[in-house]
Amino acid sequence: MVGGTLPARKVMVVADPSRDSAAALQYALSHVLVENDTLILLHVENPNNSAWKIPFSAIFKRPSNGSAAASQRNPSTFIEGVIGAGGTNVGVEGEGTIDFLEAMKHACAIVYPNLKVQTENMGMDGKDKASVILAQSKAHWVELLIVGQKTTLSNAILGSRRRSLRGLDTAEFLIQNSQCTCVAVQRKAMGGYLLNSKTHKNFWLLA
Secondary structure: OEOOEOOOOEEEEEOOOOHHHHHHHHHHHHHHOOOOOEEEEEEEEOOOOHHHHOOHHHOEOOOOOOHHHHHHHOHHHHHHHHEOOOOOOOOOOOOOOOOHHHHHHHHHHHHOOOOEEEEEEEEOOOOOHHHHHHHHHHHOOOOEEEEEOOOOHHHHHHHHHOOOOOOOOHHHHHHHHOOOEEEEEEEOOOOOEEEEOOOOOOEEEOO
16 A cells, blocks of 8 residues: 555446346445446346346436535435436437446446446356356456345345355355455345355445
C-alpha cells in the first residue's frame, strides 16, 4: 500500500439479465469495489435459455436527476434506485430494451466514474456455464468472483450441510471450485444480503 491507496484488484461479476445478477452487482458496487479496481462483467450466453430474451427494463431503472451526486454520498442507496424490483424503460429514445451489459456498465460509471469496467460475452461451446466462468476467472487473474445466487427450497433446507458437488447449482459449484475467492450473493427483501463462500455460510450483511 502506497500513500494510503489500496492495491488495485480484478473483480469479476457474473452478469445476466436477472435480479440475482443485479443483486451481485449491487453488492459489488456498494461493499467491495473501489475506483482503482478493475471490474469484469462476464456473461456466458446460453442459446437454449429463452429467459435471456426478456426486456431488461424489469430489472434496471433509469436514475432520476441528481442521483449521480447522491451516489457519491451513499453508493448503496443509489444502486437501490438503479437496480431493483421493477422500474421504467431504460431503452434509448423510446426503445423497449437495452443491452444489459451496457446498462450494468452505465450503473458502474455513475457510482464510480473512474472505475475500469470490462465486459465479456462468452459462448458455452459445448461446456457448462460454471466451467466457462472458472476458465475466464483464471484467464483474467481475477482475485474475487461474485455471482448472484437464487433462493431455492433446497438451499434453504440444506444450507451448508450440502457437501456433494453433484447437483450443486452454478453458484455453489463456483464456490467449491474457484481458485480465487468466490462469493455468492442473495438480495433479501427485508434489506441486506445473504452471502456464501468457502469460509462463510449464510452470512447476513446489512445494506
